[in-house]
Amino acid sequence: MATRAVIQRLGSQSTYRYGVDSYDSTKLGLGNLIYQQSGSGEAGYAGPVPTTVARPMEQTTTIASQFPWAMQWQNNAAGELDWIFLADLSTAAATRRINAYTFNRRSAVWNWQGFVTVTFPTATAYTIRGFRMAYDLEITGTVSVSGTAVSGTSTLFSTNKVCVGNRIGFGSTDPTQITTWYEISAIGSDTSITLTTTAGTIAGGTAYVIEDLRCIMATTNATATNGGLYVVKGLNFNAFSNVGGTVPAATTVDNIRACYWLADASTVTNTVSFGLAVSTRTSPTSHMVYVLDTLANPVVFKYNIRAALTLTAGKDTANGIQYKTGSGGVITGAPTQLNNGRMATTNHGPYSGQEALYFTTASRVYAALTSNITSGSTTWLSSGYVMTEVPPGGVNTFAASGAMGSIEFAAAIDKFIIATGATQRNYVTQFRTDAGQLDRIWGVNTFQLDLSNADATSTPIASQTGGAYSIWSEGGLCYVATMGTTSSTNRLYALPLSADWEYASITDSRLVLPAISTPEVSKFTQFFTQEVQVVGGATGKNLGLNTEPYRMYYRTAGITDDSGSWTLLDSTGTASIDGSTSIQLMIEFRTIGTLGLPARICATGVIYEDLGTDSHYQPSVTQSSAASKYFAWRFSTAFGGTVPTMRIRLYNAVTGGLLLDDTTTSSASGTWTKSTNDGSSYGAYDTSDKANETTYIRYTPTTLGDNIKVRALLTQN
């Protein structure tokens, strides 16, 4: 038996998307949020999407940005591209800017798309208290095109509220397949639209796709009654540019690129918004938004952002507003006005399977069933549930922040993410009403600035330096914008929170390695990994940081079809596993932690003993005897401890047939003896390690036939 090792270097493996693409045991499976950096040395690794940073205050147009909202615009074999939009954090003004980025999950690269400046229908100063985007596709029917004229067949352009300013592409209903987009300049009817530029000639029956992109903003205003809900219609991603697009205020015309005021009354009473929540769109004419208002005794205003509006100076007072509730009851702790509120349908908690509105106060999380948020209701809140802030480990482990500021639902892991202040920790947790502890704690202020001109050996970390988190989770990726107004304090991160090992069983956020072929294996004895231990500088100023932990599993069955179950290895990586023709490794990562810097695995491997003589022994011809029918080995290499149980198998060397199988601990078919004096004498066998160069062991079968060519194999058991 000889020791063999197989090493897999992860930066050079062919990959596939585990859980999405067809399973392939010959390639490196990248589960959800798992990433491969191709390369050699430490530059080649695999692990959760690495922490990267974008810097809104360092773009050519600086815009302090907050309240991220993200969507997975592309998620297919060709790529994974997210769109991220952010609200203006700068000093309140009559215009507000919306910032846009893309994030490529495959390459972990940010790209600043640009911004648009929104002109509101009043010229007083606005502060954004709640921010969302809405993205819907219109693909009904087919079209033909002649120049700038688009004619539809069974299309519903007007009915389905397509807007001037949206973009349209031809040839597919999948926007990621569109190579050329055209902007809509007019909508004539359900079957007629006009483009700003010619699209040439396209035959009838052609599929198309229109991206209906809107922005939803709950605001307060220097003139209180100018606050409330505003909706920007007619956006398209190309309108965002690094020199800035501009959205005008609406006048009397609906469904064009403009900013609309969905007032709750002629004199607005929705003046103290502290956040909003958006329901799932139920039809092209129904998409409900719930605005939280009044800090001490909240009221909810319900709006339909796809209602047909009747406008005066951009203001609708009767169609967008559906109703307002009464005061729902006194709450404990004050809510912040920092994008508070989230609609969620959880798979746990008291509202499992039901859509409910969740929002935070400094010390509580409240939940109200959407169906209870009715006109004039004064019980919509008091009839709901409340969760108290009890940090993981209890208040003797971490003090309660008393500063819970906003809440986000991470559907990928069926958990809420709660942001606190700039100097407190944040949470990932279930919603519970039993006064129990929240699940996980994460995030910290390291005081690191992550400026672009920072020392090159530092590595980005989602520190709360200078500002609390504002968060959005999409497809498991958590986008975090720190709420500061300078380049040092306003940063944007993408964090693979949902890739945490605690939730890997439901997220498939795993690194599944290619099967390792192990010919002539006898026993697997050791598993190992090599990871980047310090990301960034490991010498000099030592600005590099250590990563979060990971854990490794193996399986020896069900490899070819992904049916085998996994067995967790401990940190030693040692094992004594019966051999099989192949073995497969899998790694899970912790990503919710203090620093949250995901591990980077460069290589993995397995060590096993093959079916040759165990590497600690050498067959001895002189100490063996065909005539006397015993077999001897010199003890050549010490084990470093107690000798493990050894096993002997005698084969018919001609036929390969097994003649005998015995072990040192259960020697039913023969006798083990040991010599420490170069074979001069043999005594009882023991498990003492090699003592000198004249140590031998010998096995004498009780019976063994004559005239057989025998192959003796000594291995570990």
Next chain:
Amino acid sequence: MIHIEQDQQLKDDSKIRAAVPTGDYNETDLIECYVEGADPNIPTCMYQAQYVVFGGPIYGQTEELTEDQVAALLANVPHDEVINNRKLMDGKKPAAKFVGRVIKRRGGPGKRELRKDQVDVPVEQKVVVPQQVTPTENVIDTNTATSTPQSTFSTTTPATNVDTSVSTSTSPFSTTTPAFDIPNDTATSTNATTTLDVPDLDTDTSSTTPDVIVDPVVSSSTQDVIDTASSTVPVINTDASTTTPEILNDGVQALSSKNPVIAFAKKQIGRKLGL
């Protein structure tokens, strides 16, 4: 102030034209616009006056345009030499002197109000607050008003109900601030009026203890209305078709001690204080 001609093309979009009457407008006024070739009487959108004239580059700057910047842009200095140029920004006065309004194609521009958060108080108008004057604090938190980014948490106090840069404190001086309601004689509007407010005294909300609390919004029931028919105050005719809108005295002019409005205000305040 920014001059806009009716039917003027937008700087950045030649297909959009201003629908409003020719005149000088506050930088942040919202100007009704229409699509070229469409009915000008059905404006489809509103842009800020400064955007109409200067285009999108002005939004590349987070801070408001200053007087110096507007002057430079009007002098055709390239925008990249003006926008975000700290020399033209630091310590300079914001260009927009008035609260922005919606400027419609039809109808008068309505009441013009000086911005409370931008008005500077001339030294000679500083008034020491008499000790007996204790404003009735009816203030709705101004911490997150127009001069303060909202990046801080308010976790212990239900603060910031409303964004407002203006205290609603009452003051015995509130009735001393005159205003001039001037009939609007525009042909297209029969009921619109233009009000020229006197600059308010120290309404800078960044100061936690203002020297004097003056109700910046004078109620029509208490203000000293001067009948323009008999006063010497310049009558302001907003009919752009017939006059140059003299209303567009900017704040600098209004603050001149020679300004009859200021003189009147000083006189009134002095009388109240027994000076």
